[in-house]
Amino acid sequence: MKAATYKEFGGKETIKVTTVDVPELKEGEVLVRIKAAGVNPVDTAVREGYLKDFLPYEFPVIPGWDVAGVVEDRGFSARRFNVGDEVYAYARRPKVQYGTFAEYIVIPETYFARKPENLSFEEAAGIPLVGLTAYQSLYDAGNLQENQTVLILGASGGVGSLAIQLAKVKGATVIGVASEKNHGFMKELGADHTVDYKDNHVGNAVKEIFPDGVDLIFDCASGETLEQSLAALKKNGTLVSILNHGENIDKSINFHYVFVEPNARQLEHLRELAESGKLKVHVSNTYSLDETAEAMQQIQTLHTTGKIVIVP
Numbered sequence: 001m002k003a004a005t006y007k008e009f010g011g012k013e014t015i016k017v018t019t020v021d022v023p024e025l026k027e028g029e030v031l032v033r034i035k036a037a038g039v040n041p042v043d044t045a046v047r048e049g050y051l052k053d054f055l056p057y058e059f060p061v062i063p064g065w066d067v068a069g070v071v072e073d074r075g076f077s078a079r080r081f082n083v084g085d086e087v088y089a090y091a092r093r094p095k096v097q098y099g100t101f102a103e104y105i106v107i108p109e110t111y112f113a114r115k116p117e118n119l120s121f122e123e124a125a126g127i128p129l130v131g132l133t134a135y136q137s138l139y140d141a142g143n144l145q146e147n148q149t150v151l152i153l154g155a156s157g158g159v160g161s162l163a164i165q166l167a168k169v170k171g172a173t174v175i176g177v178a179s180e181k182n183h184g185f186m187k188e189l190g191a192d193h194t195v196d197y198k199d200n201h202v203g204n205a206v207k208e209i210f211p212d213g214v215d216l217i218f219d220c221a222s223g224e225t226l227e228q229s230l231a232a233l234k235k236n237g238t239l240v241s242i243l244n245h246g247e248n249i250d251k252s253i254n255f256h257y258v259f260v261e262p263n264a265r266q267l268e269h270l271r272e273l274a275e276s277g278k279l280k281v282h283v284s285n286t287y288s289l290d291e292t293a294e295a296m297q298q299i300q301t302l303h304t305t306g307k308i309v310i311v312p
Contacts, residue, residue, distance in 0.1 A: 002312065003102035004292035005060040009049030012293040020062070023098055023106040030081060030109045031073035036125035037100035037310045038066030039287075040158060044300045046096060057096040063296070064100035064310070065092045068115055068124035078109045086115040088271075090128035090262045101292050103312045113267035116274035123281040124274075126158070126307030131270045131279075133260040134163035134218075137240045138170070141256035142216045146171035149210055151229060153202075154220035155191065156182035158307050159242065163218055164189040165279050172216075175209065177202055177225060182305060189280070197221070203231030213237065219244060282306030 001022050006014040025031050043063045045051055068088040071081045081087060089111040091100055098105060115124045137159075138144045150167050154160045155176030167174045168190040176183075176191035183194040195205045202225055206214065213234040219226050219241035226244060230253070233239060238254045249255045273279040284305050287295040289312045298308055 001103040002289055003062045004289060005062055006047060007060045012297050015293040017290050022104050025073055025075045025106050027076045028078050028108050029075040029106050030071050030078050031104060031106050032069040033072045033104055034067055034069040034100055034102060034312050035121035036068045037064045038125040039295045039299045039308045039310060040129050041299050041302060044296050055096050061096055062099040062102050065090055066125050066128045067091050067100040067105055068121045080109045087112040088115045088124045088128055090132050092262055101310055110264060111262050113264045113271055116271045118275050122283050122286055122309045125309050126281040126283055127270055129260060130158040130162045132263055132266055133159045133242055134166050135266050136260055137218055137258045138163060138166055141258050142238050142240045144170050144172055144216055148215040149173045150216040150218060151175045151206055151214045151232060152218045153177045153225050153229060155186050156305050157220060159220045161189055161306055164191050169273060169278055175206055185305060197225045202228040206232035283309055286311050
């Protein structure tokens with residue numbers, strides 16, 4: 001099969017598109033023909049070696065953790081899906097080696113959920129990592145409740161754009177933080193208020209809207225934006241970050257760091273929300289497998305609106 005690979009950590013020059021063997025199909029696993037694979041900032045962080053002490057790896061590595069595709073074969077006892085079923089998954093295994101920037105993937109069927117019927121493969125491939133990240137951050141770590149107020153930093157990106165919608169599903173009031181050019185996009189997704197982080201003190205701007213502060217801050221941006229926003233957090237409020245590990249966070253703050261985990265049950269819930277029209281995915285651009293290096297370079301800018309996707 002054709003796949004993007006790298007044999008050492010480094011920049012985009014390490015990516016080579018080549019022909020590799022399809023992994024062996026084992027008990028409980030399914031072979032899926034990849035129709036689309038979402039690209040995420042963490043893919044470049046892994047490639048550059050930033051997570052090598054956190055995630056075991058084996059070269060050569062096929063990058064990518066998001067997948068939407070069609071079941072082509074099943075191993076012994078893998079009977080949740082039939083050949084021909086359309087599925088999607090967050091395909092991060094315990095060891096970084098066989099990813100989704102390829103024509104096929106073999107992983108345990110327990111990773112997969114049925115693809116939302118009303119979404120294209122490209123749109124569906126944009127959900128797993130960011131959707132599960134937002135879900136686990138807002139619902140599990142943040143325990144977001146109806147009528148609470150949530151401030152989302154980096155709300156126009158992949159995770160943030162799903163977080164706006166999931167917060168609205170809960171019945172929360174949403175303030176989205178991003179550059180002004182993305183304010184219309186955030187409001188289309190359901191944001192009740194928007195704040196520009198440029199030439200602005202985020203915390204003060206939020207306090208003008210909600211003098212008593214917000215119940216939850218969901219941090220998908222970190223840095224100065226996060227520092228400023230803490231002024232708007234209620235005394236008993238919660239901070240959830242996917243970037244900051246908490247080293248420089250005041251110990252009195254109810255803080256949680258989230259590194260997303262695969263969860264097929266939650267993917268099924270996300271499918272239901274998508275099929276009921278409560279979850280939309282904005283795909284801003286698609287790339288071929290041969291353009292994997294360019295796609296990873298684009299996601300590294302951290303200025304992608306919505307999602308970008310590789311179509312093998």
